[in-house]
Amino acid sequence: MTNSGDFGGSQELDRLKAMLENWRTSLVDLSGRNRLLNFRHTKSATLEISTPSAQDLVEGLARGWDFAPLPDEEPEVGEGTRPGDVLLAKKGDRGDGIVTQKATAPSLLRALNSLRAKATQIFNDYGLWTLNLGVGMLRWREDGAETGSDAPLVLMPVVIERARNGRIRLRASDDEEPRLNPALKVKLEQFHIDWTSVGEQDPSDLRAVLSAAARAVAGKAGWQISDRVVLALFASHKESMYQDLLDNEDRVLGSDLVRAMALGPNSGLASDRFDFEAIELDRIDELSPPEDSPLVLDADASQRQAVAAAVAGRSFVLDGPPGTGKSQTITNMIAGLMHAGRSVLFVSEKAAALDVVLDRLKSVGLDSYALALHSHNTSRKAVAQELGRVLAEEPRAPQLSQQTLAQARELRLALSAYAEAMNEVRVNRPGFGRDLRLWL
Template sequence: MKDILKNYRRRLLNLGSSNRALVLLRLYRELHLDVEALDFVNGKPAFEIIDKLLSGKKKITLSPYADSRHAPVAAVSRRLRFIKRKAEMVFEERGSKELYLGWPFVHGKFSDGTAVRSPLLFFPVRLQVNAAQEWELQPDEAQPPQFNQSFLLAYAHYMGTPVAEELLELDLSTLPQQPLEFRTKLYELLKEQQLSINVGREFFTDKLIRFTDYKKADYEAELKPGQLHLEQEAVLGIFPQAASYLLSDYDALLEQEDLLEMEQLFGTSDASINLAVQAQHTFTAFAMDASQEVALQAVKQGQSVVVQGPPGTGKSQLICNLVSDFTARGKKVLVVSQKRAALDVVYRRLSQQGLGSFAALVHDINADRKAVFTQLREQIDQLDEYRKQNLALNSIYTDREFLEVGRGINKNLEKLENFKSALFDTSRSGWSPKELYLSSSLQRPHITLASAYKSLPSHALVEFLPRLRQYIQQAIPWQKEEFVWQERRSMKDYTWQERQELEQVIQALPDEHAVLLQNMSDLSGYAFTLAELPKYKAALEKVKQLQALLAQEG
């Protein structure tokens, strides 16, 4: 179990070269823009963009959207269009905002030799084209500027040091806004948290350097393990960060010594499982089929389930029914999804059934906070109205009718459950009635066993069938008319004493047979054998005639 968790943690952290928040050796056209490329494109040095970000400016002009007189504008504008389109697509698909300006960059190798080239700081931003047809950068106020989470966690992992928790939670907007004072404070924070990163004099100059593309081998050639330093590079682009926040959860699971099986993560105490779910305690706002009801009842009984199926098979509808059922019973339900569209579908369906007021749709914890608070205030203002609706006569009548229908459903379910139990009951013969019905046919040869079937359960049949076949093979000759013992007597009712007497008679037969043969030989003057029997039978008629003649003369 520990190995599984460590493997998942490693995948989540993604400390390999594929994590662009840790190792960015080259810029990708659709994802990144070297901020130094904006140097004097708009008539001002590129570092001024950093200056305005630190000072809290709301709008920062980057470059004209189009300018045929200045060649660099076209290349810059094309890249900005790609980045803006990618950021919007990520937001639509996952609901996460991943557009940042990263500055400065950490270069070097961790103590184990793992190379790193990553932004130290991330400034969340938005791209747009203003009314003057200029590319404009705006700080994203929905999330604060922060340290690169992936770098801090990777530093702790590879350097064998505790995670700098204070830096993980630090809001960079609380630091001084003047660029030189900001960098001085940043330097002091790195020393306080014992992050071994060399900060040279170039870091304190107001000039960005060009971001140079490297091949992996060329970049690592002159680096030494355990040596890190800062470079005045800045990149605007897509840097996924969400996965890093789950690492602490995996660390907490790894510290649990008694965690041995995956099922323990989803375990529910037996006391909390309701084994008899009554119909009047099920509140579903949407229609459902049998498979959906099975999944819903399993969840209500405390089980963890995975529901799979192609689009249109009712997965979202099942989620909506779970939400309506649990909320109707006073529970709180959290629905999470990696896809923004999936949450929108669930929320839209709930709203269609009048449950939208009781559900809060959150795609961004900061951007949607105001809407959620407004919705909560409206709910509080409606409390008196809800009480009146609950005490109205039609509500009371509806509750009673619902209760009666629920009890009727329970009775039918109990009857059907009894039928089901009987249909699959194997206690009598080892086979269920369903299996016997499906595997039997009155058109095939059969015999009536009456009550004898109780002596032939399924487990005894394996031994009984070979014995039956052997008996039949031996019994067939006995049933033929020419069989010598055709008129034999049955000995099944013989007592023990009678059996003993019969055995004595059988044992005496050879002696009696010998005496009989001797007498016949003495009377006839010839040796008598079984082979001579046909001759004696043929002469029997003549013998009888001789006996009659002799009787007449005498």
């Protein structure tokens, strides 16, 4: 637990708590723009599933559901035909597959292609799978408001694929797991609604979730629970970060680094807690010889500065434009810290940055020490398989012989001496300038 004795006084602790709360709330959009709290259909990239029922759909999602065949053009209401008859013709028999609000095959195909393309793009950029079924819906409204909003209760990750029979199929994602809508829990805290009983339910048990949700909101006039099912893109990673910061508030408040970032010069920390002098470039070979450093990839003097600081346990910001070797430097940092017996958590907003570093670790034989925990690697099955693989392996890092190290030291000294000689300032001798002008 964090107490005021760890700080200069309760005022500093209150300021730190307020800053942490600002960071936390900035992660979650509780306004009507958040689709997790205010779901609305778009023209091309959301689908309302009317058939099969929510329970049947969930139970058969593992094997997959085909979309019901539709005509190329919307049927016309002819003489003697009622609009309701056309609607029944669209829905067809339950065995035909999934039925949505789309009336023609082209319109359904456009919506499915749009959903799949956008989900794939987000996955490639950020490593997040956002294509979900929103199963079960809470109709809620602000106190005093006349109109309500719809929020899905359960998010079930799915994929869209073409089946062998040529029809489009929707099935559960093998790499992701169902989860409760995390934004809904945060929002309902504002209404002082205890959502604990819902959070304790298995997200795949739809009946239990709906029943617990109905009990939780029973006292709110105009609030309703339904078994609606929609297909759309739902991103919930920021809400998960919010909950993590909330559950671990004491640990976060106890971090000197968080304290320094939040309070700055008023943090009350010792002046040398994070301040340090990096090794000077002209002394890097003397204080951190490359042949004695745990480098796995090529590195220049400035990159070796950063690696030496990281291995020494320093906290710092490494800044540089694209193409200057930041990923390579990070790889060397990770290898150096592993060599020192440390554990490393490497995070990035873009999945591509994680993949680049992981590929470079693999290229030097260190992939058995790396556990990828992003995108499709986050499922329990994938983590268990990866742990099983590395436990069964006995990776051995290649060692350089003492003769090779001695030769590398000699070559470095020779090159350094040449560079020093080339940059040495010499006194101009009589006639030297005249001879130089003749040569030019």
